[in-house]
Amino acid sequence: MDENQYRDTYRSINETRCWFEKSINSRKCHCARMERFNLADREGVRCTNKEAQLRCHRLLEVMREKAMFALQMTRVEGPLPHAKEVKVQLGGMLGLQKTLYPDMADAEEVEDIQQIVSEAVARFGGIEDFPYEQIMQSIVHLQARPRRRDRR
Secondary structure (H helix, E strand, O other): OOHHHHHHHHHHHOOOEOOOHHHHHOOOEOOOOEEEEEEOOEEEEEEOOHHHHHHHHHHHHHHHHHHOOOOOOOOOOOOOOHHHHHHHHHHHHHHHHHHHOHHHOOOOOEOOHHHHHHHHHHHHOOHHHOOHHHHHHHHHHOOOOOOOOOOO
16 A cells, blocks of 8 residues: 555544544553554554544644744644654643643653643633643653664
8 A cells, every 4th residue: 555545545534533643652642532443554543522633633733833932943834743743742741731730740641631631621711821831841851762773
């Protein structure tokens, strides 16, 4: 299966894609609303709740916008490079989790994206009102996963 055919098939079977799919596939984020599926030799993630999916999409848009300076970028045409997208998704959710639960400041995983987003909306109001100054610190300080060495 070539890459274009894969993407077309992926979009047709995953109408409610999870916007935090990269961080979920890194096994560092979890969500009560996620559902995993396999296509060819790859794993995908869909959201089981359309309203939650739209809210996550909005959150990720705002986090990407706010993270431009933290990522040392001025603008992006198209999607972020993979490593930077993971930094935004995982670092952003770890930062939001840390803001809500200071006792989890050293956590390296996100327990439940939807629970955290729901609690943050209840506490801060709208997604635009989240404490992004604190969230950006987690994005900046997130360490990238070390590269695997070829074992040949």
